[in-house]
Amino acid sequence: MPHGTPATDDGIDAPPTGAERKPGSMTFVLVDAAALLTFVAVGLRSHRIGAVAEVAARNAIPLAVMWTVTSMVVGTYRRRDLASLAVTWVVAVPVALLARTWLVGSPSGDRIVVFVAVGLAFTALFLLIGRGLLGVAVRRAVSSGRRGSEAGAPDRGSPRSLDTG
16 A cells, blocks of 8 residues: 555555645646735835736736746646746746836836846745745645544644543
8 A cells, every 4th residue: 555545444545535635736826826916916015006906907917928828838737846837937927027018118228137037036936935835735734634544543733632531
C-alpha cells in the first residue's frame, strides 16, 4: 500500500479524503487572480489613484487578458508547477504592463523599464505569497486529515485532545 493511502478493514485502499486531495486548477486560478488583483490595488493605492472602476479596469484588464492567454498556451493550470507559473509570469506581466502603458500613456521614456521591473518584482512577490499560503493550507489539511484518520487518535488541535477522561 502506498504511503499515506488509507486502507479499509478489508485491506483495499480507500479513496483519498478531502484533506488528502491536491487542490484543483480553479484553486490555483483563484489564488493567482487574487495575487494579481492585489498587485493592481497596491499600485493604485501607492500612486494615490482613486479606486474608480475605469482606472482599476484599465490597469487590471491588460494583466488579466495577458495572464489568461499566456496561461492557456503554457498550460499553467494543467501542469500546476512553478516552472509553468514562471513562464506565464515572465511573458504575461511585461506584455500586459506595456499594453497598459500604451493605453494610459504613461510612464514614458526610461521610466518604462523601471515600471516593468517593479511590476515584475511585485507580481512575483504576490504570486509567491499566494502559492506559499496555498501550500501551507494544503499541508495543514493533509496533516489534520491523517491525524483524524488514525484509529482512536484525537486531533491534537481539537478540544477533545485536552480531555483527561
